[in-house]
Amino acid sequence: MQERYDFKSIEPKWQKKWEELKLYEVDDFSEKPKYYCLEMFPYPSGKLHMGHVRNYSIGDVVARYKRMRGYDVLHPMGWDAFGLPAENAAIKHGNIHPADWTWDNIANMRRQLKELGISYDWRREVATCHPEYYRWTQWLFLQFYKKGLAYKKKAPVNWCPGCQTVLANEQVVDGECERCHSRVEKKELEQWFFKITAYAERLLQDIKKLHGWPEKVKIMQENWIGRSEGAEITFKIKGHEEAISVFTTRPDTIFGVTYMVLAPEHPLVEKISRGTSQEQAVLEFKRKMMYLSEIERTAETAEKEGVFTGAFAINPFTGEEIPILIANYVLVEYGTGAVMGVPAHDQRDFLFAKKYNLPIKVVIVPPGEELKAEKLTEAYTGEGILVNSGEFTGLANKEAIRIITREAEKRGFGKYRVNYRLRDWLISRQRYWGAPIPVVYCEKCGIVPVPEDQLPVVLPYNVEFRPTGESPLKYVPEFLNTTCPECGGPATRETDTMDTFICSSWYYYRYTSPRDTEQPWSKEKVERWLPVDQYIGGVEHAILHLLYSRFFTKVLYDLGLVHVDEPFTNLLTQGMVLKDGAKMSKSRGNVVSPEEIVEKYGADTARLFILFAAPPERDLEWSDQGVEGSFRFLNRVWRLIYQTKDRISDELREFSAKDKELNRLLNATIKKVTEDIEERFNFNTAISAIMELVNGLYQYKEGEINPGLLKEALNKLVILLAPFAPHIAEELWEALGNKQSVHLEKWPVYDEKALITEEVEIVIQVNGKVKDRVMVPRNAEEATLKEIALNTPKIKELTADKKIIKVIVVPEKLINIVVAG
RNA sequence: GCGGGUGUGGCGGAACUGGCAGACGCGCUGGACUUAGGAUCCAGUGGGUAACCGUGGGGGUUCAAGUCCCUCCACCCGCACCA
Numbered sequence: 001m002q003e004r005y006d007f008k009s010i011e012p013k014w015q016k017k018w019e020e021l022k023l024y025e026v027d028d029f030s031e032k033p034k035y036y037c038l039e040m041f042p043y044p045s046g047k048l049h050m051g052h053v054r055n056y057s058i059g060d061v062v063a064r065y066k067r068m069r070g071y072d073v074l075h076p077m078g079w080d081a082f083g084l085p086a087e088n089a090a091i092k093h094g095n096i097h098p099a100d101w102t103w104d105n106i107a108n109m110r111r112q113l114k115e116l117g118i119s120y121d122w123r124r125e126v127a128t129c130h131p132e133y134y135r136w137t138q139w140l141f142l143q144f145y146k147k148g149l150a151y152k153k154k155a156p157v158n159w160c161p162g163c164q165t166v167l168a169n170e171q172v173v174d175g176e177c178e179r180c181h182s183r184v185e186k187k188e189l190e191q192w193f194f195k196i197t198a199y200a201e202r203l204l205q206d207i208k209k210l211h212g213w214p215e216k217v218k219i220m221q222e223n224w225i226g227r228s229e230g231a232e233i234t235f236k237i238k239g240h241e242e243a244i245s246v247f248t249t250r251p252d253t254i255f256g257v258t259y260m261v262l263a264p265e266h267p268l269v270e271k272i273s274r275g276t277s278q279e280q281a282v283l284e285f286k287r288k289m290m291y292l293s294e295i296e297r298t299a300e301t302a303e304k305e306g307v308f309t310g311a312f313a314i315n316p317f318t319g320e321e322i323p324i325l326i327a328n329y330v331l332v333e334y335g336t337g338a339v340m341g342v343p344a345h346d347q348r349d350f351l352f353a354k355k356y357n358l359p360i361k362v363v364i365v366p367p368g369e370e371l372k373a374e375k376l377t378e379a380y381t382g383e384g385i386l387v388n389s390g391e392f393t394g395l396a397n398k399e400a401i402r403i404i405t406r407e408a409e410k411r412g413f414g415k416y417r418v419n420y421r422l423r424d425w426l427i428s429r430q431r432y433w434g435a436p437i438p439v440v441y442c443e444k445c446g447i448v449p450v451p452e453d454q455l456p457v458v459l460p461y462n463v464e465f466r467p468t469g470e471s472p473l474k475y476v477p478e479f480l481n482t483t484c485p486e487c488g489g490p491a492t493r494e495t496d497t498m499d500t501f502i503c504s505s506w507y508y509y510r511y512t513s514p515r516d517t518e519q520p521w522s523k524e525k526v527e528r529w530l531p532v533d534q535y536i537g538g539v540e541h542a543i544l545h546l547l548y549s550r551f552f553t554k555v556l557y558d559l560g561l562v563h564v565d566e567p568f569t570n571l572l573t574q575g576m577v578l579k580d581g582a583k584m585s586k587s588r589g590n591v592v593s594p595e596e597i598v599e600k601y602g603a604d605t606a607r608l609f610i611l612f613a614a615p616p617e618r619d620l621e622w623s624d625q626g627v628e629g630s631f632r633f634l635n636r637v638w639r640l641i642y643q644t645k646d647r648i649s650d651e652l653r654e655f656s657a658k659d660k661e662l663n664r665l666l667n668a669t670i671k672k673v674t675e676d677i678e679e680r681f682n683f684n685t686a687i688s689a690i691m692e693l694v695n696g697l698y699q700y701k702e703g704e705i706n707p708g709l710l711k712e713a714l715n716k717l718v719i720l721l722a723p724f725a726p727h728i729a730e731e732l733w734e735a736l737g738n739k740q741s742v743h744l745e746k747w748p749v750y751d752e753k754a755l756i757t758e759e760v761e762i763v764i765q766v767n768g769k770v771k772d773r774v775m776v777p778r779n780a781e782e783a784t785l786k787e788i789a790l791n792t793p794k795i796k797e798l799t800a801d802k803k804i805i806k807v808i809v810v811p812e813k814l815i816n817i818v819v820a821g
Numbered sequence: 822g823c824g825g826g827u828g829u830g831g832c833g834g835a836a837c838u839g840g841c842a843g844a845c846g847c848g849c850u851g852g853a854c855u856u857a858g859g860a861u862c863c864a865g866u867g868g869g870u871a872a873c874c875g876u877g878g879g880g881g882u883u884c885a886a887g888u889c890c891c892u893c894c895a896c897c898c899g900c901a902c903c904a
Contacts, residue, residue, distance in 0.1 A: 215825075215826095216824095216825055216826075216898085216899080219824065219825065219899085219900095220824090220825090220899060220900080222824095223823095223824075223899080223900055223901095224899095224900085226900095226903065228903070228904085230904085246904080247903095247904065248904060249903090249904065250904080261904090304902075327902095328902085329902045329904090330902085330904080331902080331903070331904090333903095334903050334904075335903070335904060336904095338904090339903095339904045340904080341904095342904095346904070347902090348902055348904075349904085351902095352902095419903080419904090421903060539898085539899090542899080543899090612833090612834095612845085612846070613833060613834080613846090614833070614834070615834085618827090618834095619897090620833090621832090621833060623832080623833065623847070625832090625833095625846095625847050625848075626832095626833065626846070626847060628847080629846050629847055630846085632846095633846080635860095635861095636861095639861080675837090682835095684833090684834070684835085684845085684846095685834090685835065685836095685844085685845080687845080687846090688834090688835075688844065688845035688846070689844090689845080690845095691845055691846075692844080692845070695845090698862085761841090762841095763840080763841045765840090765841085765884085765885075767884075767885090768840095768883095768884065768885045768886095769873095769885095770841055773841075805884085806884070807884090808840095808884050808885080810840060810885095813840055813841085814840055814841070814885090816840080816884050816885060817884090818884050818885095
């Protein structure tokens with residue numbers, strides 16, 4: 001053993017050995033229980049950043065720990081390898097192909113991961129851009145298509161001018177593209193969708209099953225799905241055949257409707273205003289709204305604005321004629337794109353009615369109170385009793401919701417309806433670097449899916465990248481022109497590619513069967529491994545990736561392809577890595593590169609620091625001094641073993657008091673570290689417990705030692721350290737004379753008896769304040785304890801002239817003497 | 822506005838079901854070893870001379886509150902004219 005801790009030679013040495021020993025290659029089938037530990041696979045941007053290091057260090061502790069607890073651990077890694085940056089790099093630099101760029105990046109990041117010593121089963125590596133992977137992405141698309149879950153429609157979609165492609169709703173954040181932050185525009189385009197709305201209810205209901213998910217993520221998904229219950233009610237339009245349906249959660253307020261509002265894009269707007277004096281005004285308003293972006297139109301500060309259409313609707317309950325308006329605050333995408341205006345009981349309607357002098361009619365009052373329309377300063381949205389509501393007057397409004405809906409249904413102009421905020425998932429992208437959508441267009445046969453035996457539809461290599469707003473594949477005749485699989489006639493291929501979130505919605509199944517050429521995965525293997533026991537990644541995927549993956553799993557479940565209907569049992573969302581209080585970013589110039597840290601201190605130090613500096617879910621403030629501290633600690637462990645290894649042996653002498661204390665500390669540490677990993681993922685406190693053990697051992701090694709005990713303590717220390725700092729643990733394990741890898745060791749079990757000491761210190765309080773402390777025998781009687789406490793010199797003095805009201809005894813903890821005067 | 826989270830020394834952070842606030846680490850101070858120390862080892866380190874005071878502020882429950890209840894404040898994240 002060298003005197004110096006030389007991570008530069010230790011780390012590569014063990015990485016090589018682990019690979020030779022196939023230490024992390026896991027059997028698909030064995031007698032052991034299984035554990036699937038998964039970290040979100042990265043986009044191969046080129047280099048690892050600290051967020052990655054954190055993510056994979058956390059996962060590696062879990063994987064290594066579970067292995068030592070006797071599990072077969074599936075711990076794989078791969079690449080979410082399709083996507084825009086590759087194509088943008090090609091456009092920017094001109095001479096590099098997205099595929100080459102991506103594969104180079106993968107090679108580099110794989111090397112970095114290996115240098116970190118993460119215990120992956122590299123045989124299972126997948127890359128979504130590999131034809132043998134996206135072949136199955138396309139195959140899955142076809143299964144969705146067959147089930148009627150993939151369809152094409154013309155719709156107003158989100159267009160990102162920066163990325164020159166459409167985006168899913170989930171990818172639009174504050175009206176901006178989540179990737180490049182361009183302002184998203186609305187475009188009317190024919191696009192492919194996945195019918196995620198068909199699963200809205202199940203996606204919502206099954207959130208209840210996700211006991212191992214953070215509350216926060218569950219709430220975010222719930223909000224995103226946005227279920228609301230209400231009624232759809234149809235209003236006739238005076239002088240027209242057509243009718244307009246509105247969705248409302250408050251059918252109980254139907255008698256208070258004084259106007260109706262349509263979204264400017266509502267399909268009937270032009271028709272009903274045609275020929276009225278309002279025709280010009282309406283067209284102008286529409287034009288103005290089109291010109292404004294989504295954000296400008298719907299910003300909180302935006303005034304409610306509207307214009308009369310010249311047409312009137314008829315309230316089906318009252319027969320009243322009410323004006324139809326169009327307004328900026330009504331969204332065509334939500335509900336039916338039309339709302340009934342009830343200014344007395346909806347704050348938005350109230351503001352709008354006040355502005356345009358529309359009538360206000362009170363139909364609900366708080367029990368025992370009165371409301372005057374003229375005196376309202378805001379809408380009354382609370383519960384109450386119906387007034388001015390014909391036959392329904394006098395009902396409690398909650399009840400009225402049901403009764404009125406039922407009545408509308410009976411009379412044929414309404415029905416109960418559940419409405420969701422969730423929209424169908426727009427999956428086509430007008431870009432090259434993605435999985436081609438496997439359909440062809442035939443003049444005779446229309447849309448024809450590519451037969452499964454012709455998959456994959458391979459991306460052509462020679463393509464010119466021009467950000468034109470159209471897929472570059474359009475200009476590749478060899479790709480574009482094909483024959484119809486049905487009639488054999490001339491046909492053209494779909495040139496759009498799939499949203500990369502599709503590729504990442506099923507990769508965790510592929511890991512079970514990464515090289516299967518017959519099927520996307522072996523059902524048997526999926527049954528062994530799934531669900532994922534622990535999933536770890538950033539909270540930024542709370543909606544996108546995690547919702548899509550749940551959706552995929554439910555579809556696959558319905559198709560009989562998998563046996564689980566939720567993919568991830570436990571989810572850990574790790575916090576961000578910050579520097580100077582802000583997220584690391586190039587523009588801020590506060591980036592710390594993992595490469596530098598590993599170079600300077602080694603992978604073990606980098607990992608240890610990241611795990612020690614904060615609990616996993618919390619944000620982590622980077623500290624160069626903290627890294628120094630972790631490095632120092634590893635050196636301290638090194639020296640401890642260097643200095644003591646020649647004094648240990650199998651000779652276990654009878655325990656002295658000092659030995660007992662060390663033994664107690666050792667077992668307490670095992671207990672603490674085990675519980676911290678197992679129950680809470682509190683790696684920071686697990687590591688601090690190991691530090692305390694090391695401190696204790698430094699004390700212990702001075703003077704008389706028990707060679708057998710010291711040997712045991714050092715060995716167990718190294719095992720406890722192994723999940724956190726696997727290389728140095730391995731080297732020290734060897735130095736202690738062990739032959740087999742430390743990572744094959746069983747996790748130590750603590751001895752409950754060793755934790756029990758003969759004497760315990762108890763605190764003596766007077767009126768709840770600590771005044772003294774004494775050592776007492778562990779099992780002392782309450783009366784004895786009282787006796788001792790009241791008679792220590794200090795307490796005697798303090799209570800001499802006071803009246804003792806009562807004495808509270810908490811065994812093995814404290815005694816509180818309550819006094820008066 | 823709604824929903825969620827956080828608030829503890831100079832700093833990162835500990836504190837299980839209410840029971841010694843500040844574990845562990847960083848930083849700082851002192852000492853030892855040393856040609857030297859920015860290495861290492863040892864000791865000290867919330868504030869205050871003290872009684873005491875201290876977990877964002879105020880109130881409450883309790884023998885006892887960082888922990889429970891009420892109320893207010895600050896910051897962070899998500900959603901946001903969703904009918």
